[in-house]
Structures are given as structure tokens and as C-alpha cells.
């Protein structure tokens with residue numbers, strides 16, 4: 001028992017040191033970080049992160065919420081006033097405008113992300129595509145929104161991507177279905193190209209991602225001749241991504257196109273590990289967190305070294321990776337506002353990174369999810385789970401909010 005207590009004390013102390021170190025860097029300016037948050041919004045964020053920190057609470061809360069929504073119990077109001085309003089911009093794109101305008105006063109851009117997930121029917125895929133096309137038109141007029149975005153499974157069935165990724169033969173009707181998926185990608189990329197709005201395409205589970213990657217590469221080949229319009233996503237918890245990128249670059253040089261990549265660590269860690277064990281194949285994920293971090297920073301450096309042919313959207317809440325990116329830019333001849341260099345965070349998370357970097361004049365954009373409350377629940381649950389499993393991040397959020405509350409009181 002004594003050993004356990006000692007051990008816990010040690011962990012808490014090193015956590016404390018981590019937080020203390022992070023409080024001494026550029027990201028520690030809480031006045032800048034929370035300049036758009038009222039006192040009550042700050043209190044709500046504090047309450048929320050304290051809840052999310054507890055794994056059992058998140059598990060119970062998720063189950064109860066799913067049940068309540070399924071049974072049409074009146075919980076939408078409660079979800080809206082807590083987790084939804086913290087992590088989302090609203091139900092419609094118009095709802096998001098006040099938030100977008102407010103963030104832009106601090107040089108923080110927005111990426112409107114229609115975050116409806118889990119509906120696997122053709123009419124829904126067409127709906128998401130039309131929504132994305134509408135957004136591309138909508139954002140054309142708005143400097144605060146420099147990108148469009150969609151998720152592969154927003155445009156087609158997961159199982160279909162998986163079947164293609166596993167090189168299995170499609171039935172004639174599946175072939176027809178896939179042609180429609182390809183057409184959706186093509187329509188959206190063409191519109192992005194015509195309107196000159198770069199398009200970010202998210203990455204999902206590794207066992208469906210090859211099909212999406214191949215499709216994205218064909219769009220890069222078509223639309224990234226002069227500059228990057230189409231961005232894929234590299235999940236750097238996957239140990240094979242640097243090799244993949246190097247091979248892609250070889251093909252890009254031969255065919256004459258540029259590569260755009262959003263870099264992220266990856267949001268499906270547990271699922272990936274569990275599946276690899278269940279089906280007995282080699283775990284596609286790096287051995288541990290520090291290998292993922294190393295992989296992330298190496299790929300960032302590789303892309304930066306080849307920036308003549310590439311563009312980077314750094315989707316991370318990690319302070320070290322963000323600092324490294326800032327250093328790379330400042331040590332080079334590139335401007336902080338170079339359109340090929342972006343920092344990205346999710347709305348409701350890591351404002352200390354977004355607002356402090358934006359204040360320094362770098363390009364920053366926050367993903368701003370929106371959609372009907374019920375339909376964005378999978379996204380919200382992922383955020384809650386991510387904040388639970390990445391305990392360090394939640395501790396950091398809490399510590400920063402505490403510091404800001406104290407600063408305001410004084």
C-alpha cells in the first residue's frame with residue numbers, strides 16, 4: 001500500500017512538473033488563450049473537463065446518453081448546454097458564424113466540419129456531399145474559413161472501403177456503389193479546385209484507409225498540379241506512414257503533382273490494437289507514445305524539407321510538435337503566413353496553443369464541428385474518450401483554466 005501511495009505521489013509530481021514546464025512556455029499565456037471566454041464559459045469548461053477526466057463517468061455518461069437519445073428522452077437541451085456547446089459551433093453553418101467571426105478577431109481561422117456520422121445509406125452520403133459542396137460555395141466569400149473538409153465514411157460505406165482495402169473483388173452492385181463514392185469525391189475536389197478552396201480529407205481506421213488513400217492520390221494527381229488543393233491525412237501513430245509518404249513522393253515527382261497532408265497522431269488507438277490482436281496481424285500502431293511522437297516529428301520534418309512540393313496542416317494539441325513546427329518555420333526563409341504551413345486544433349480544445357500561436361502571426365485554424373445534436377454524438381463521444389485516455393491533456397486544460405480563473409480574480 002505504501003509503495004502504491006509513493007508511486008502515485010511520484011506520478012503526480014512528474015505530472016505537476018510537466019504542467020509547470022508547459023506553463024513557462026509560449027503556450028502558458030492564459031489571458032490570450034481564454035480571451036474570448038466569459039467567466040461563465042470558463043466555469044463550464046472547467047466543470048466539463050473535470051467530468052471528462054473520470055473514465056468511469058465518461059463510460060456511464062456515454063451509455064446513458066446513447067440510451068436516452070434512442071428512447072427519445074428529452075436530453076438534447078442538457079447535451080447542448082454542456083458538451084455540445086463546448087465542442088461544437090451549432091446545428092447549422094449559420095449558427096456557427098458568430099463563433100467564426102469571434103475567433104477571427106484573434107486571427108484564428110475555422111474549418112467548418114459537418115460532423116454527422118454513422119448513417120450508412122446512399123441518400124445520406126449524397127446529403128453530406130451536397131452539404132460539402134454548399135460549404136465550398138459558402139466559404140469562398142469568407143476569409144475566416146480557408147478550408148473545406150470531409151470524412152471518407154461521410155461519402156461511402158465503411159464495409160465497402162474495407163473490401164477494396166483488402167483487395168477483395170466487388171459484386172456488380174458494389175462496383176456501382178463504389179463508382180458513386182468516386183463521383184462524390186470527384187465532384188467535391190473539382191468544386192474545391194474551381195473555387196480555390198483547399199480540401200482536407202480525414203483519415204479513419206487503418207483497415208479501410210487504403211481505398212480512401214488511393215482515391216485521394218488520384219485527386220492529388222488531377223488537382224494538385226500547380227499547388228495543393230487536395231490534402232490527405234497521415235495518422236502518425238501508424239508506423240508505416242513515413243514509408244508510404246516517401247513512396248507517394250516518388251510517384252508525385254514522376255507524375256508531376258504536389259502533396260498536401262494533414263498530420264495527426266490518430267484517434268482510433270484502442271480499436272486498432274484490439275483488432276490486430278483479435279485477427280492476429282501485426283499491430284499497425286507504434287510500440288508506444290514516444291515512438292508515435294518521434295514518428296510525428298520526423299514526418300513533419302520530412303515534409304518541411306520538401307516544402308517546394310508539399311503543404312502541411314499540422315493537426316495536433318501537442319505542445320512539443322507545435323513548438324517544433326514554429327521553430328522550423330522561423331529558422332527557414334518561409335513566412336509565418338505561408339499558405340502551405342498551417343497549425344490546426346479542434347474547437348473546445350487547446351486554446352492555449354491556437355490563440356497564442358495565432359497571436360504570433362502563424363496560420364491557425366480550428367475544426368468547428370456542427371450538425372444536429374443527436375447526429376454529432378459519435379464525434380462528441382470520441383472527444384470525451386480522447387480526453388479521458390489522454391489524461392495529460394485534460395490535466396493541462398484544467399491547470400490552464402485554474403490559472404486563468406486565478407488571474408481574473410486577482
Ligand SMILES: Cc1cc2nc3c(=O)[nH]c(=O)nc-3n(C[C@H](O)[C@H](O)[C@H](O)COP(=O)(O)OP(=O)(O)OC[C@H]3O[C@@H](n4cnc5c(N)ncnc54)[C@H](O)[C@@H]3O)c2cc1C
Pocket residue numbers: 201202203204233235237264265266267268269285286287288289290292314315316317318344345346367386390393
Ligand atoms: C485539426 C485536427 C484534425 C484531426 N483529424 C483527424 C483525422 O482525420 N483522423 C484521426 O484519426 N484523428 C484526427 N484528429 C484527432 C487526432 O488524431 C487526436 O487529436 C490526436 O491523436 C491527439 O494527439 P495530439 O497530437 O494532440 O497529441 P498527444 O496528446 O501528445 O498524443 C495523444 C495521441 O498519441 C497517440 N498515443 C497515445 N498513447 C500511445 C501509445 N501507447 N502508443 C502509440 N501511440 C499512442 C494516440 O494517437 C493519442 O491520441 C484530428 C485532430 C486535430 C487537432
